[in-house]
Amino acid sequence: MRKAAALLAASTIALALAGCSSDEVTEKTDAAKDKASAAMSSVAEAAEGAQSSVNAAASTAAAQVKGALDSAKVATFTAAFKVANPDLAEGRDDDAIADILAQTCADIDAGQSEQEIVAGLESRAENNGVKATPDQAQQIYNIAKPAC
Template identity: 45%
Template structure:
């Protein structure tokens, strides 16, 4: 329970941080990370899943603060599922789930997909964890 409360507090702080800035210019520096470069640098074997979502434009605009808040909340609440994972791997849970929700996939089916996406090496998400992750994902969807 304390982890959940802490995750919510951190998520709330991260969501409100962009409101404090005054830099409205697009600061895209053209840097991108490919799946090949992230998996090549990893010492452990991880599964890289391909999503039909190639950018946030495909889903409307996913708020980057909400996406970052999800990653922090996920890492805080589920350290066993987040261990040795890149942020992009955790963000894929949001992209795929939001894509499914937008396509009209049922909550039960999205939750099952979350169980697969949240799995980390030999550690699998329980049904209860997947349901909680679903509740964390939905606010990030456009």
């Protein structure tokens, strides 16, 4: 784009110089410079606008993909939890099971050890007075960790 604008300006100046007096050349040269500058500004503004639009679209698409992956991970965890632990899932809706995942991920992000998290899952996964066994809690942790 810059080469084209420079070529346009140079051509305009050369044509102006070919058939004009000194004052006319100055006026036409200044006018050509103004036109070239305006054209370059318009092109730059259009390019910046297009780049902003592309950046916004890419950002939106990335957020949508991330949201879809998170939803898929939650759905996968919920389904696996229900299949592996029907006694702990009985009567719970998907949101309640998703909360177990969210709390487990928060514990992982907080830097808690696997042993601490698994021990906490025994109570966290409790349902109708039935606590998760240590094996169930470990299994829940193993399902949750990749989803985090």
